[in-house]
Amino acid sequence: MVNEKIGFSLWLDFIERDHLKKEFRRMIEEGVINGATSNPAIFAASIETSPAYTAQLDGLKNHSAKAKYEALAIEDIRTAAEALLPLYEADRDGYVSIEVDPFLCDDTEGTVEEGKRLHAAIGMPNVMIKVPATEAGYAAMRRLTAEGIDVNATLIFSPMQALKCLDAMEEGLKIAGAGGKRVRTVLSVFVSRFDRLLDEKLIEKGLEPGRVGIMNAAKIYNLVESRKNPDIRTLFASTGVKGDAYEADYYIKELMAPHSVNTAPLATIEAFVQHPDHRPRLPLKEGTIDTFFEKIEAAGIDMNAVCDKLLADGLEAFKEAFAKLLAHLE
Numbered sequence: 001m002v003n004e005k006i007g008f009s010l011w012l013d014f015i016e017r018d019h020l021k022k023e024f025r026r027m028i029e030e031g032v033i034n035g036a037t038s039n040p041a042i043f044a045a046s047i048e049t050s051p052a053y054t055a056q057l058d059g060l061k062n063h064s065a066k067a068k069y070e071a072l073a074i075e076d077i078r079t080a081a082e083a084l085l086p087l088y089e090a091d092r093d094g095y096v097s098i099e100v101d102p103f104l105c106d107d108t109e110g111t112v113e114e115g116k117r118l119h120a121a122i123g124m125p126n127v128m129i130k131v132p133a134t135e136a137g138y139a140a141m142r143r144l145t146a147e148g149i150d151v152n153a154t155l156i157f158s159p160m161q162a163l164k165c166l167d168a169m170e171e172g173l174k175i176a177g178a179g180g181k182r183v184r185t186v187l188s189v190f191v192s193r194f195d196r197l198l199d200e201k202l203i204e205k206g207l208e209p210g211r212v213g214i215m216n217a218a219k220i221y222n223l224v225e226s227r228k229n230p231d232i233r234t235l236f237a238s239t240g241v242k243g244d245a246y247e248a249d250y251y252i253k254e255l256m257a258p259h260s261v262n263t264a265p266l267a268t269i270e271a272f273v274q275h276p277d278h279r280p281r282l283p284l285k286e287g288t289i290d291t292f293f294e295k296i297e298a299a300g301i302d303m304n305a306v307c308d309k310l311l312a313d314g315l316e317a318f319k320e321a322f323a324k325l326l327a328h329l330e
Contacts, residue, residue, distance in 0.1 A: 011035035017052035081124035088126035099130035111140035145172025158307035257282035
């Protein structure tokens with residue numbers, strides 16, 4: 001649940017047309033969520049499995065697969081944005097994110113062009129354009145924010161990625177501010193994928209599992225907060241739990257922090273609502289974080305290599321999901 005007293009926002013990491021019509025609005029009205037996010041994998045799952053898209057697809061038979069996808073996604077994002085608009089107008093978040101084509105992750109010009117085009121097509125002020133945190137993405141973030149478009153930097157795994165995003169966003173925000181535009185940005189730091197990759201090895205080494213993603217996110221949170229920019233926040237993403245290793249809302253509670261966002265799957269949010277706990281767990285002291293990662297390094301784990309692998313895997317997973325969706329829409 002949203003906690004405005006500490007500046008904590010909870011966004012739903014799920015978009016599906018039937019859900020948007022009823023349950024989504026109820027969650028907003030009851031103060032459970034105050035924003036939403038999407039990605040290529042989420043849209044692929046919804047469009048491929050839900051009959052709610054059949055009628056619109058019937059009218060798009062002569063369109064390309066990507067044009068069909070965009071028509072469906074734009075309608076859903078606009079619907080979500082309209083439901084969230086009262087929150088946005090009251091300066092209580094109310095954002096929804098849509099990601100650019102994942103195959104543009106190494107194309108700055110293509111990312112900027114598509115980000116501007118999608119933002120204009122949706123036609124709502126409370127839409128964030130998601131841009132992967134790659135070398136091409138940093139330049140695109142700077143240009144989009146400079147033009148007054150809210151940006152969600154995604155697929156962040158390493159502190160170095162976060163620093164590059166921060167630098168790009170601050171430059172863009174400065175330009176936008178000089179033009180009289182206020183832009184809001186978030187850095188989506190992926191969490192649970194670290195633990196799914198490393199837990200088994202940590203247990204073998206006698207170390208506590210389920211902490212690498214949290215400690216890495218805590219380090220990046222400190223970096224973001226050190227800039228003291230009210231228009232840039234950490235967004236904790238990839239916060240769903242696979243299997244029963246941890247409580248379903250583990251990554252919401254363990255990353256409760258002022259001036260932050262947590263975007264989570266529907267089941268994760270439902271679990272949190274049953275037993276909410278808003279005691280801040282962050283910030284952690286840098287010494288505590290450093291000591292933790294010294295133990296990780298001593299266990300033979302190269303965090304730079306881990307971050308590189310998770311980024312490559314994340315980019316590939318989104319490309320695969322998007323390619324599969326386009327094939328489905330052909």
